[in-house]
Amino acid sequence: MLPRQSLLDGSRAPTDLGALIDQAEEALRTWQPRWSPFVAAAVAEEAEERLGQLTELTVTARGGWPQAERSRLCFSRRTGEGEEAGPPAGEAEAPAPITALELAGNFLFDPADASDFRNALLAAGAEPGDLGDLWVRGDRGAQLLATPELAERLLEQQNQGPLLVRTVPVQIERLSLEQLQFPSRRAPRRLSSVEASCRLDAVASAGFGLSRSRMVALIRAGAVRLNWAAVSSPSRELVAGDRIQLDNRGELTIEAVEPTKRERWRLVMLRR
Template sequence: MSAVTLPRGSLLQGSHAPEQLAELIDQAEEALRTWRPVWTSFVSPLLREEAMARLGSLSELTLHAEGGLSGAERCRLQLVRAELDAPPPDPAQAADTALPLLGLTLSGNFLFDSASAGDFRAGLLQAGAQEAELGDLWLRGDRGAQLVVTPELAGRLDGGTALVRSVEVQLETTPLDRLLPPARPQPRRFSTVEASLRLDAVGSAGFGIPRNRMAEQIRSGSVRVNWQDVRNPSRELKTGDRVRLENRGELTVLEVQITKRDRWRLALLRS
């Protein structure tokens, strides 16, 4: 088969994740060279956005993002020659074998030792998972968590156990259509008036959660601002900033104005 070379220099220019994007370029060249679709590992929202904008602009290549549930943040990308393009099945309707995705349920009693999404991810990594094998994860109250994973990881962990904080959890493969992910809100634009532009204050108003809970989420590493890990609740926001809260979507600061009483009127977009 003849070599296929994409314009790597221009595709990588200005990337926020050049090493990871370079790996996707390698996989895109493989898909073009072999005339067979290639699935990537799970990628972050930042990398997905860059790949869609950069690789998706190439006339010979088509990309599809699949995360196993509507509005998934972490997705696997399908890279395919444009001439062969056929969208993958809808995850809500497809059999589990139609997509390289499966669900995994982690069951345990967290009534007396509550755990965060980060704690569950850490437990899975300790049990032998790789970050690139893990999709979106959400909590199930005090009963554990669920997430989307690669079939290979599901096969390795199914029927086993993992330790999350002090709690031993049972691991069970779960069909995609039996997962119970949290409901995601429809995109909505609204205004709010706040005493400050602090991340915890604006995030509390934008995501509709108590300010102290928003501060906890920030300190635990569940919040990104403009794709960067931010753990300081007092970080001040400005027009154009994008705040992503794990499993709660994204908040964009559209406009900031000061009021006559020295407060801040913000126009926000939640998606």
């Protein structure tokens, strides 16, 4: 048995982490690899950090593309130095159980965002753990990474009628991962800025290149997370090591904070 209580102590998501510990224990008990449902980036990061330190266990994350925010974790037993039980040789490079889907429709007169697509999928019977990353492709619909089981259900269900996203019927088609058109992401960039304060709205505004008023509105709308936790106060003070996540715009890490001679703050930030 794994040291559950020590693994859970101080966890940001103890319920989610507890479910992953159950799967890790099953992999150890059966000597067979176990894939988790899709989990949020914060949960995957915490599980890799905590469970990945165990000598008898190997943890591998796969999200369907290199910059995936949601991923599935594979737990497998390590039988000896450099040797793992369960997965065949090369398992780490083998495709994960992830299916790509196209959700095509004409959204020119009824635009939809990612939450509209997710809500429609959940209403159609999907579980949150069935859904990986999803991105909208203008007025043409969206693309989605999902569990193979959900993909099969959705393809069968559309024989009975199309999935509705807002008022728009969508056609669901299975794709290969190579056919996906992933959303563009910026290359990592190190930034330097001098600010009057270390408030969240000021720092995030400088780091993400948005106006202060726009950043305040995003924070109050729940689009910003601080160290993966929801935050609603624009005046939250930041320190070196803090990480700011902004929906669809990546992450900003505060690498250094130093006072200047004019009682301002010089910040070094890494945007990914």
